[in-house]
Amino acid sequence: GWTMQNVLDEQIAIVNQKVGPDDHVICALSGGVDSAVAATLVHKAIGDRLHCCFVDNGLLRYKEGERVMKMFKDHLHLPVTKIDDSARLLAKLKGVADPEKKRKTIGAQFIEVFKEYKDDVEKKTGVRPKFLVQGTLYPDVIESCPPPGSDQKHSHTIKSHHNVGGLPKELGFELVEPLRMLFKDEVRKLGLLMDVPQAFISRHPFPGPGLAVRVLGDVCADGALDTIRAVDEIYINAIKDAGLYDKIWQAFAVFLPIKSVGVQGDQRTHSHVVGLRAITSSDGMTADWYQFEPKFLQEVSAKICNEVKNVNRVVYDITSKPPSTVEWE
Ligand code: XMP
Secondary structure (H helix, E strand, O other), X not given: OOOHHHHHHHHHHHHHHHOOOOOOEEEEEOOOHHHHHHHHHXXXXXXXXXXXXXXXXXXXXXXXXXXXXXXXXHHHOOOEEEEEOHHHHHHHHOOOOOHHHHHHHHHHXXXXXXXXXXXXXXXXXXXXXXXXXXXXXXXHHHHHOOOOOOOHHHOOOOOHXXXXXXXXXXXXXXXEXXXXXXXXXXXXXXXXXXXXXXXXXXXXXXXXXXXXHOEOOOOOOXXXXXXXXXXXXXXXXXXXXXXXXXXXXXXXXXXXXXEEEEEEOOEEEEEEEEEEEEEEOOOOOOEEEOOOOHHHHHHHHHHHHHHOOOEEEEEEOOOOEOOOOOOOO
């Protein structure tokens, strides 16, 4: 029969066939499940000829950089170089409000950083790394290829991420994509088979441009990043405490660049509005909004307004995909 163990054995064999005994391979870990599972698999196949980096682009969630680095080290035993690029990227994003322009700026900067990393690996090993590991999944492959015969005019890109291959061909890598035929739930099973901890495996997906697509408008505005980090942490912890985290595909908070009037204590306030979103889905391509108990939302909303400075209103997103996308930008 066809089992995950077969998939694992087969993919390890394919990696070993493709990558020669003196070749070096690099991988950019995003902190998410897909790249971590892909890297773990490749590490099993070729050991320390795999070189991984993790870039803190300044758009990560609360304590995320520390948390994932600890995970890579303690549980996956992956050698990972952490690169702090936050100051450089945020400087470039200052004043940029257009969603596509934000994504492009982030993507272009990531390529720069990745090139520098590649050069570092080459210096360290004396060998030019020839292969790149990517955690591309099957839905990424199909969402980026219009079906044959479809009208090109109508197969426009909805968001630039729907084009597969985060890194451009000009970098000259051959791709190693061991998850290319798998759906998310299969990737999770494959991870468990390689002893990736359950708590990491069940993490919700997080977009490459990070909090930039969850802070509408200029990410550098008005303490937005710190505010949304604090709100998101409260919301996600509440979801975990209620035992709901694994029932939900993705949940997150969104910072809105608008202020509304409120009353806190006996003070009139003029502070920010945050949005909360939670969805169920099987692949992110379509999604339903998640129906929390009203009491849950009430408690989360109260906690957020009590604990996060500069927020006096919380709204809950009751839109499915379609017509909305998962992210607000
Ligand atoms: P949308 O918002 O397009 O999201 O309905 C579908 C899934 O993709 C994630 N997403 C992204 N992932 N780069 C990524 O790597 C992006 O620019 C991006 N935009 C959305 C989103 O979180 C959801 O899981």
